[in-house]
Amino acid sequence: MLEASIDQLEQVAERPWQDVSAAVKDGYGVQAKGQSAAEMVSRITDDVLPYHGGNIHPRFWGWVQGTGLASDLIAGMAGAVINANTGGRDHGANYMERAVIDWTGAKMGMPEGTSGVLVTGTSQATVIAFQAARVRVMPEVRKTGQGSALLTAYAGEGIHNATRKALELLGIGWDNLRLVPLIDGQMDLAALRAQIAQDRAAGALPFLLVGMAGSVDLGAYDDLNGLADVAADEDLWLHVDGAFGAWTRIAEAPWRGLSDGIGRADSLALDFHKWMYIGYDCGLVLIADEAAHRAAFAARPSYLEAAERGLAGGDPWFCDYGIDLSRGNRALKVWTALEMYGEAALGAAITDNCRLAALMAQEVESRANMRLAAPVVSNVCVFTARADLSQEAQSILNSEIVQTLQERGEVVFSTTRAQGVVMLRAAITNHRSRDQDIRAAVAAVAALAALG
Known part of the structure; x- marks a missing residue:
């Protein structure tokens, strides 16, 4: 299997996407009768490796999909044999995740002590960030629910569907997202301020402003410093969708300047599995205020109580900062890539x-x-x-x-x-x-x- 995997990486340019034949589809039917490892490797080599999604090929530019790295194979082997659950407890994977969060927050220009948690991708990261934003303005919402409060959010026309889904999932509602017109690909700040004032006059509670760092269709960037100024003036939580575009922070000029101001965000969603080429899945949410992040999710039942020593010790427990209790070791492949390639x-x-x-x-x-x-x-x-x-x-x-x-x-x-x-x-x-x-x-x- 290792040899077949190395061949796949070495011959990637010769292995583009191809249609999955009816015979191969039928062959995926689960029989569950038991096979030898050698037979299984043969089946995987013949019926799995050739039928990938195409994104590892050098001429794949469809959607925004990452390509994967050779370091993923190294990290994947180690991760498989360790089989870490990174929801909490005192083991190396949690300290590694904290190190990855600290490194990324620093690269984005966010303040020291910025909180975060590795997730499946920006869609999940957006839900986590929006919940923290909502708890900030409605501290009792986890206990009492949102009730009749009318929360409003703001984003530029063309914002990624992750924003819509997050508002739907949280019960805020898609109708309460105001889509602000763009000027030269950036949110019109004057129109934004006018919309906020109109909503306040109507009795709404504006709470969230969403900026784009790399728009879906054209790869455009909002004026993030301008958005941060509006958020400060209007007491809004500024979230930046930086799914792929946040990573211009480590690019050269002039592209690095596209994401200037991103470090002023209250929260930032980004993916390692897009423009950092890490294997799927691996996203990250960063939240500048650790206390606000923890307040939105921490809930430790008795069977998860921490201890002074032993395996139940350690800090942080990442289950206190997101949706998942059972979590895979995503940090390992990020750490391996950063250390291996630089x-x-x-x-x-x-x-x-x-x-x-x-x-x-x-x-x-x-x-x-x-x-x-x-x-x-x-x-x-x-x-x-x-x-x-x-x-x-x-x-x-x-x-x-x-x-x-x-x-x-x-x-x-x-x-x-x-x-x-x-x-x-x-x-x-x-x-x-x-x-x-x-x-x-x-x-x-x-x-x-x-x-x-």
């Missing part, structure tokens, strides 16, 4: 992804009929293959090109809608991508567009 190499890879997105934009602009949806800000490039066609015809052609290239195993774009057109979207969070991959991908799009 911040400089990871930052250089992030910088290069932004450079490749700019290169893709140049390649697009060099083609007569291709057009960008908007200037490339960070690592996301969105474009249409044939701007000379009607909106409907462009949408049909762009969708067909994306699907054809995926099925051929040449390149994976995703799609998004911009200016009324379904366009090709490349979100480059792939440390294996090179200049030649960008040029070949655009050339492949141009060839299919000419046929269309």
Whole structure:
């Protein structure tokens, strides 16, 4: 199995996404009759490794998915044999998680003592952050419920669906999220202040402001310092969705400046499994006020009482800072990657992804009929293959090109809608991508567009 895993990593460029055949799907049917380890390894090699989601391939830029690292294999072996439950108690994994949180908080510019907890991803991190924000303005909400209170939250148009889901799950309601218009890809601060004043006048309780550090469609960034000023003036909790874009904090100029002000947030959600290339799953929520974080979740029944010594000792117990009591050892793969590759190499890879997105934009602009949806800000490039066609015809052609290239195993774009057109979207969070991959991908799009 180890040899097969190493082969998979070494030959990743030769193993693109492929459709799962009916025979393979049928072969996944659980028989539970027992097999030898050798037989199982053979089945995995034949029927599991070839049918991945494609994100490990150097020409995968669909959605925002991380690529995984060789260090994940090392950490995965150690993690499997330890089998740590990191909900609490006194063992090495919890101290390692605290170290990862401290390092990340410092890189983001958040204050010393910032709290945090590793989670499945930004969607879960957002729920945790919003609950802390709600408990701040309604200290008894865990006991009494929200009742008739009308809480309102604010975010720019185009905010990630994680914000909507979190408000729904917490019972605040999607209708109480005010979507503020954008100016040049950033939240209109004057419109934001006006909306807050209007809600207060109507008897609502504004409590939460959500900023974007890397928008879903275009990779744009809010003016985070401007949002922090509004939050301070209006006594709002500032949360930043930095799922992938927060990591420009370790990139080079000019891209590092995109996330200036992120350290002023009350909470920040980000993923290691996106733009830090760590294997799935691994997200993190950071909360500047440890007491506010703990107040939102701590609930220790008698069977989980801490002790002065022994296994029931140790601090922190991460079950006091989030939803899960049973938790896997996510910190190990982050720690292994940071120590094995170093911040400089990871930052250089992030910088290069932004450079490749700019290169893709140049390649697009060099083609007569291709057009960008908007200037490339960070690592996301969105474009249409044939701007000379009607909106409907462009949408049909762009969708067909994306699907054809995926099925051929040449390149994976995703799609998004911009200016009324379904366009090709490349979100480059792939440390294996090179200049030649960008040029070949655009050339492949141009060839299919000419046929269309």
